[in-house]
Amino acid sequence: xxxxxxxxxxxxxxxxxxxxxxxxxxxxxxxxxxxxxxxxxxxxxxxxxxxxxxxxxxxxxxxxxxxxxxxxxxxxxxxxxxxxxxxxxxxxxxxxxxxxxxxxxxxxxxxxxxxxxxxxxxxxxxxxxxxxxxxxxxxxxxxxxxxxxxxxxxxxxxxxxxxxxxxxxxxxxxxxxxxxxxxxxxxxxxxxxxxxxxxxxxxxxxxxxxxxxxxxxxxxxxxxxxxxxxxxxxxxxxxxxxxxxxxxxxxxxxxxxxxxxxxxxxxxxxxxxxxxxxxxxxxxxxxxxxxxxxxxxxxxxxxxxxxxxxxxxxxxxxxxxxxxxxxxxxxxxxxxxxxxxxxxxxxxxxxxxxxxxxxxxxxxxxxxxxxxxxxxxxxxxxxxxxxxxxxxxxxxxxxxxxxxxxxxxxxxxxxxxxxxxxxxxxxxxxxxxxxxxxxxxxxxxxxxxxxxxxxxxxxxxxxxxxxxxxxxxxxxxxxxxx
Amino acid sequence: xxxxxxxxxxxxxxxxxxxxxxxxxxxxxxxxxxxxxxxxxxxxxxxxxxxxxxxxxxxxxxxxxxxxxxxxxxxxxxxxxxxxxxxxxxxxxxxxxxxxxxxxxxxxxxxxxxxxxxxxxxxxxxxxxxxxxxxxxxxxxxxxxxxxxxxxxxxxxxxxxxxxxxxxxxxxxxxxxxxxxxxxxxxxxxxxxxxxxxxxxxxxxxxxxxxxxxxxxxxxxxxxxxxxxxxxxxxxxxxxxxxxxxxxxxxxxxxxxxxxxxxxxxxxxxxxxxxxxxxxxxxxxxxxxxxxxxxxxxxxxxxxxxxxxxxxxxxxxxxxxxxxxxxxxxxxxxxxxxxxxxxxxxxxxxxxxxxxxxxxxxxxxxxxxxxxxxxxxxxxxxxxxxxxxxxxxxxxxxxxxxxxxxxxxxxxxxxxxxxxxxxxxxxxxxxxxxxxxxxxxxxxxxx
Numbered sequence: 001x002x003x004x005x006x007x008x009x010x011x012x013x014x015x016x017x018x019x020x021x022x023x024x025x026x027x028x029x030x031x032x033x034x035x036x037x038x039x040x041x042x043x044x045x046x047x048x049x050x051x052x053x054x055x056x057x058x059x060x061x062x063x064x065x066x067x068x069x070x071x072x073x074x075x076x077x078x079x080x081x082x083x084x085x086x087x088x089x090x091x092x093x094x095x096x097x098x099x100x101x102x103x104x105x106x107x108x109x110x111x112x113x114x115x116x117x118x119x120x121x122x123x124x125x126x127x128x129x130x131x132x133x134x135x136x137x138x139x140x141x142x143x144x145x146x147x148x149x150x151x152x153x154x155x156x157x158x159x160x161x162x163x164x165x166x167x168x169x170x171x172x173x174x175x176x177x178x179x180x181x182x183x184x185x186x187x188x189x190x191x192x193x194x195x196x197x198x199x200x201x202x203x204x205x206x207x208x209x210x211x212x213x214x215x216x217x218x219x220x221x222x223x224x225x226x227x228x229x230x231x232x233x234x235x236x237x238x239x240x241x242x243x244x245x246x247x248x249x250x251x252x253x254x255x256x257x258x259x260x261x262x263x264x265x266x267x268x269x270x271x272x273x274x275x276x277x278x279x280x281x282x283x284x285x286x287x288x289x290x291x292x293x294x295x296x297x298x299x300x301x302x303x304x305x306x307x308x309x310x311x312x313x314x315x316x317x318x319x320x321x322x323x324x325x326x327x328x329x330x331x332x333x334x335x336x337x338x339x340x341x342x343x344x345x346x347x348x349x350x351x352x353x354x355x356x357x358x359x360x361x362x363x364x365x366x367x368x369x370x371x372x373x374x375x376x377x378x379x380x381x382x383x384x385x386x387x388x389x390x391x392x393x394x395x396x397x398x399x400x401x402x403x404x405x406x407x408x409x410x411x412x413x414x415x416x417x418x419x420x421x422x423x424x425x426x427x428x429x430x431x432x433x434x435x436x437x438x439x440x441x442x443x444x445x446x447x448x449x450x451x452x453x454x455x456x457x458x459x460x461x462x463x464x465x466x467x468x469x470x471x472x473x474x475x476x477x478x479x480x481x482x
Numbered sequence: 483x484x485x486x487x488x489x490x491x492x493x494x495x496x497x498x499x500x501x502x503x504x505x506x507x508x509x510x511x512x513x514x515x516x517x518x519x520x521x522x523x524x525x526x527x528x529x530x531x532x533x534x535x536x537x538x539x540x541x542x543x544x545x546x547x548x549x550x551x552x553x554x555x556x557x558x559x560x561x562x563x564x565x566x567x568x569x570x571x572x573x574x575x576x577x578x579x580x581x582x583x584x585x586x587x588x589x590x591x592x593x594x595x596x597x598x599x600x601x602x603x604x605x606x607x608x609x610x611x612x613x614x615x616x617x618x619x620x621x622x623x624x625x626x627x628x629x630x631x632x633x634x635x636x637x638x639x640x641x642x643x644x645x646x647x648x649x650x651x652x653x654x655x656x657x658x659x660x661x662x663x664x665x666x667x668x669x670x671x672x673x674x675x676x677x678x679x680x681x682x683x684x685x686x687x688x689x690x691x692x693x694x695x696x697x698x699x700x701x702x703x704x705x706x707x708x709x710x711x712x713x714x715x716x717x718x719x720x721x722x723x724x725x726x727x728x729x730x731x732x733x734x735x736x737x738x739x740x741x742x743x744x745x746x747x748x749x750x751x752x753x754x755x756x757x758x759x760x761x762x763x764x765x766x767x768x769x770x771x772x773x774x775x776x777x778x779x780x781x782x783x784x785x786x787x788x789x790x791x792x793x794x795x796x797x798x799x800x801x802x803x804x805x806x807x808x809x810x811x812x813x814x815x816x817x818x819x820x821x822x823x824x825x826x827x828x829x830x831x832x833x834x835x836x837x838x839x840x841x842x843x844x845x846x847x848x849x850x851x852x853x854x855x856x857x858x859x860x861x862x863x864x865x866x867x868x869x870x871x872x873x874x875x876x877x878x879x880x881x882x883x884x885x886x887x888x889x890x891x892x893x894x895x896x897x898x899x900x901x902x903x904x905x906x907x908x909x910x911x912x913x914x915x916x917x918x919x920x921x922x923x924x925x926x927x928x929x
Binding site: 040044045047079080084086089090128141184263349352356390395398426458480 | 546
């Protein structure tokens, strides 16, 4: 099948493409869900297809097909060129790609135990043991747990001579308990909301104490039904790592996507308050805020050898000592901020979709001290854990989050449990109010597996490592303070 | 894929799997031209089909999916699904495969839309860019056409279903959408249209509307957060109703006590001027006449003049309530439950502008953005206003207002509807613009 990629490339060039790249992708996916003691969903899928991206007269064209015959692939490549040509009269500046050496490489993520060879019975046994732990608590209405395994093998070839073979395997799972009573619908999840995933094999599943945590998760969901409501007002706020991960994602990751900052997402996801003129001058956060984009970190959800532009994975600062310094870039746009090389942030969610700038792993670097130190140092405030909902404006200023649970901090300790915690803020003010980031012992690689962007919409995943951090005088209790 | 081609694929599934097998074929093709900064930035097309095979063996079921539609590929899917079923525990309330069904026609395919070429999209995009450029603005947006069942995020819905008990269902539809933003820095306006016919979309007129809103947004004033009378344009209403539907209108959240409708059937739950139903046969929807289980979709009134009437059902939730499925299921089994995906909120006959009269101090909301759930049972949603928020003073638009974040119960809002315009199709919902007496804007943003 690999000979189809060069065929597509040759066809595109013969038809008039100035540049072409082709991705031939085989994907496998297994999803298993158990809900309230029954298999709620189980599917194993395998798909293969090809995507052809071209530049014609400085304009992009992209076509994708699952007709993997020589005729089907040639037709697809010719269609990509025709599409590109149709838009060539509607561009102001022809696309210029930043230089990148031709790579001939093979790269695979780490995978000790192939999850697709682990027997279904073993996976179901784990899920039913988790389910038993969740449903053992009186008052749980819905117990759900799941495992997901994904493998993507991609052959990338380009008219510049690159030929890159990559295989990435991802494993993960999650659980949640929902308790319902009257007007209250309360949820607790483990290890984080929306599941916990790494680019590893089944050994990752074996490394997580799923079953041990299930009873606590269920008991907390039930306890939340009668917990005191989170108060409204301004409080010192400590965010646990997985909630902080989503805060990083929404208020740092998306606004530093260069395509957004340059207006290319304006109709849908929006633009960004972090415009290029602010780079190296805007104090985005306090000096203890250091954010590093890193597509090379071990086992990250956006860890790869090469991106879908064929550029090698890298690591660089987005915010250094509180100052906004970096963007997530592509070969197409790097020169727009005066950078000679792409930062390798271009990915797509499959052969059927065109590659675009996507967030790579983006981490809040650790500071010092333990969570206990932080609580002790805080005296009084609110500690929030595990995301429940999120929202942010299209320039990424005004955000609001809800978490599953919170605790009042009193005399430096976690005190009473609080239900329905929310907080709201304005991005640069919020990050400038950060005055404590816990140290390496508390620093964990949380993740996002449902990041939506683009038209047609694409879903991507990435890791955000973080340790708990404190933010001063944050507005809390929004939405319940009416 | 034509009906004959789809039947050919599914016949092979049934031949390989016998009476216990179900095949769901979905997919098609979509094409999209994207523009920003007054130029084309992305131009794509995809052709994609996926076959999902389920084997139901007594109280056990297994599923396997793939896009190798060769005889060998189909055989492999049937074998994988059979093997999967063997290794699963029994599901006590697993429904047997349904027999043959009768489906109502849904005329949803437009040949001209299926033929819409890249040059046609470029022509329409060019008109929109010219309109915005002439006003000194930057245009950004999309022109998209498709045929088949590929969703906005690449998700694939059923195009054809067959099973070993003789059921066969097929639906062919086309779709088109044009959406445009006009921008001047952080000031922006938006307009959009969608139809099963590309020819229905007037890119120039929509760009003119977005342009007018952007020009009016150039000088915005910051108002204090608080409760305001609002006029929500249909795009804003649709976005909020989609969230409400996901949370509340399916039988599963009702049965699990998570919906504001739970335990309240027959009671007045919304204002007497609110009637909500799900109807894929509405002339603006032209949706699929069957669901993911192959069951015919029955138009269902969810709320009739404020009174809760019925959620939408799939086979599993219907059996639990001793009812018949309304044909709103996803492929079984699933943990989501049935969904109302062809919402119709009944409206009036006038324009959105006609709702402004008599408002002493209020807000006109063009659309909302990034809505999410704060409280599921009261359907309290948060989100931002976007692309045109205007002050209404003494019944007229007076100036632009800096965007707000809202936190608002939709149950409360739909109990305070003071007027509605003529309905239109927007964001996948047929709905009017609404005038709502009190809507809670909780914080202001920076633009």
